[in-house]
Structures are given as structure tokens and as C-alpha cells.
Amino acid sequence: MRLIPPLSTPGAWPVDAPCPIEATIRVIGSRPAMILLREAAYGVTRFDDFTTRTGLSGATVATRLAELTDAGVLERQPYRAPGARSRDEYVLTEAGHELLPIIVGLFTWGMRHAGPSASLSLTHTECAADVHAEVRCASGHPVALDDLTLTQTEPTART
């Protein structure tokens, strides 16, 4: 990756500069948050199902669902099961759907490199080909790490 200005420029890339990767990690970077997102991607929407399916405590699920809702990843929608009072369910927002490359990236990397090889396949429903996440530019070129340029367009404010 090429950095502009170069990483070695004194003070150019301070530790405390706002970083969009860190900002995303603050939202989804805890294990419970990621597991709940996985379940939301699987189609889970109800509090009880999030709890049952993840083995997380009710308190953890409540806290993390609230955080993901505040961050705009999930939104509450009322539903009413037959004979029961109205409750909220949690569904992915548009911003939540935009996390899909991250979720698919985690899945594919895990299948290739981490832990026991689960007997799973993730495919495109229409054509049955395997699915993966990849990096491209707006012109459609595939982009590798060495082809990236990160540019600071204004000096980073230090506090």
C-alpha cells in the first residue's frame, strides 16, 4: 500500500487520528456483535432466537442489539405473534447490508485458513457458483494490497 504522505513523515499519521477502520470496529468489532450480525444475516430477527441460537446471555444480546440499532446496522420493527402482545424484531438496515463483504470475507477466510473445515458451502443461489469477497475499484479492476493508495486529503487534526 502506498500512503500519501508517507507513513514515515513525522506527525502525518498520528496514533489518535480518526480512523474509519477503528470506527467500524467500535460498532461491530466485539465477538458478540459479530455473532449477532452473522445470525441477522442468516435471517434471525427475534430477541429470543438471537439468545437461543448464540448461547449469549440475554443481557449481552440486549446490550449488543441496542448498540447495533443505535449504530444504524439494525432497525426495530414491530411484529405480533398470534395471541401474543406486540414485540420488536431486529432487521438489517441498508447500512447493515453493506457489511456483507466483511461477513462473507470472514466466512471465506475461515473456510480456507482457520479451524476445522466445516461442511458448508456458500453459493450464489441463481448460478450455484461459490461466493467470495474481493476488492475492486470503481472502474471494475481487481485490486491487491500493493495496488492501493491511501491519501490524506487534509491534514489530520491533533487534539
Add this chain to the structure above:
Amino acid sequence: MRLIPPLSTPGAWPVDAPCPIEATIRVIGSRPAMILLREAAYGVTRFDDFTTRTGLSGATVATRLAELTDAGVLERQPYRAPGARSRDEYVLTEAGHELLPIIVGLFTWGMRHAGPSASLSLTHTECAADVHAEVRCASGHPVALDDLTLTQTEPTART
């Protein structure tokens, strides 16, 4: 996402089944690990630079770099600064490079949806177009969440 068998099938998707997403999160899912990966993607290789640039403690950096090395994401390579004894530096392996869609996904999502808008742009060096992560199948079709099928190819063993 379509699941085969359906998520509602009793016992088909147990809490304790091996999950490649969880396996990846075990490797890179802590905030320090992700921050160190960001720095490695920026081109940082030396222990002291990882410590100085992240504000993480030396103990945390040492533990996490060892974990990332054991997981095959980083590898140690000896180097010798002029007049100093030989030391190791940490460089991304091929498996480490395969994390790029996740790292770029975190960056792009943060720029769009999280926190203060940093004055940064991530572009393709050759053509200067903006870069993003996306989900595609092996046939090259763009794939959205609703177009995905996750299939269990063998029954999941319960312990």
C-alpha cells in the same frame, strides 16, 4: 440468505457447530489484532513501530503478533539495522493478504457510516478510482445477501 436445511429445522444448525466466521473472529476479532493488521497493511513490520504507532502496550503487541504469526497471518523475517543485532520483522503472508477484503470492507463502511468523516481516500494506484470490497460468485456475478445460499453438505456433528 437461503439456508439448506432451513434454519428452523430442529438441531440442524446447533449453537456449538464449527463456524468459519467464528474461527476467523478467534484469529482477528480482537480490537488489538485488527489494529495491528491495519498497521501491517500500511506497511509496518517492526515491533517498535507497531507499539509506537498503535499506542498498544508492548505486552499486548507481543501477544497479538505471536497469535497472528501462529495463525499464519504474519510471518517473521530476520532483518538487521545498521550497527544493531539481528531482529525479526513481521510481514503479511499470502493468507494475511487474503484478509484484504475484510480490511477494505471495514475501511469503506467506516467512511460511509461510522464516526467522524476522516479526510482520507482509498484508491487504485493505477487508475485513481475509489476502492471498495464487494461480494461476487466465481462466475463473476455481484451477489447480495438475498442471493446467497448456505448449504450444509454433511450433517453437523454434535459433541
